[in-house]
Amino acid sequence: MLHEEVVGRIRAILLDGEIPPGARIPERELCERLEISRTPLREALKVLAAEGLVQLLPHRGSRAAKLTDKDMRDLFEVCQGLEALAGELACERITDAEIDEIAAAHAAMVLHYRDGDLIQYYRGNRAIHEAIVTAAGNPVLAGLYTSVTARIRRARYVTPMTPQRWALAVKEHDAILNALQRRDGAGLSHILRAHLRHKREEVLQAGFAETEGTDLMLRIA
Amino acid sequence: MLHEEVVGRIRAILLDGEIPPGARIPERELCERLEISRTPLREALKVLAAEGLVQLLPHRGSRAAKLTDKDMRDLFEVCQGLEALAGELACERITDAEIDEIAAAHAAMVLHYRDGDLIQYYRGNRAIHEAIVTAAGNPVLAGLYTSVTARIRRARYVTPMTPQRWALAVKEHDAILNALQRRDGAGLSHILRAHLRHKREEVLQAGFAETEGTDLMLRIA
DNA sequence: TATCCCAGTTTTGCATTCAAAATTGGAGCG
């Protein structure tokens, strides 16, 4: 198994919440499960610690990182900045074909909204945000985005929404698609910020900071 | 020696250009120099690879990452976004005392400009940019900023400037300080973007992409 | 002479081992 694969597998375990935030990471056990020895496992843990998904305590092992309200706020703040930038760049660089794909994803997502299927809605939602970032054509940006969103994923794509908020989110997504189609970078950037600000408020209001015992037990692949 | 310290030492070696971009990283040698064995060294290299400073080639060792023109452009683009965000947040959160410190740093930097001391000018310049990011009060943002700027540091703070460009940069810094003092987030954000865009043009024009043989041999601590 | 091939060497990646630090559990004491 390649180094990157080990990192990926552990990252998935953490994002799935299989090892809940704050829990000790059982080295020995993971070694057996991944059929590797401690050396490559520990290499992966250090990488994940640098990413912010794992917390290393000297001589006391590693734990799945636990996000405070402040962490959550900071992450959303940065995420807003990254998506806003991605939106601007995407408008300069996106192809017609890419816009069509996003429009299709948007339409599908709206259907899930009408069906009241939150899981599928979130899945489509995430695909759209990621497509915009991809369309920005900046791998550095995409990398940071991936790492930041990984940390808030469970909160962002799991929080239940009130009908009002959900309706607003869908409306915002209409505007997002519209701005993209008009290639209105400034406009898209602005909408994305507002969209994420609302999402952040939602998440924080729902009290989804990962304090003791919060385990969402959800796997949004 | 602590893990973080090992990472830091190797990072410094790379940023100093002691191991020039593209060069092979001599594992054995570094082990002796840092007086550690291969295990912690390799852990550090994987972390630095995740940061983008090191390139890992399976079964072929690691090299100091080499930046192409595209990489440089992408990094500057992201850096613009991060600083713009930092500027906005800083205006909301910065204290009067912090503004005074930045004003003092600015004044000192202008003196170095008048002296024609580019090294000292760059040092002050960097301190100001970092102070703004710090004032944003967002550790996640600060972390990403550190990692992104590390990768372009040699280009950003080493490129020689024409008198015109230098004068313009100083003028932009006047405007930066002014916006900060007025706590004009939008304005500051705008100026920072322009400032960095100009810097990027300068760097790319100077052909400072790290292709073969480019070794700046400079240490701006 | 240039190219190909293959044994010898080096380097890499990982498993294992070992010392040091932390945790545990229970005996002794208040």
Add this chain to the structure above:
DNA sequence: CGCTCCAATTTTGAATGCAAAACTGGGATA
């Protein structure tokens, strides 16, 4: 009964050892 302290055990962090992959260079061949 609860607290403290200390030896036994576990876990961590790092050095070493080992198999496999990649490099090297010298000779055979075209």
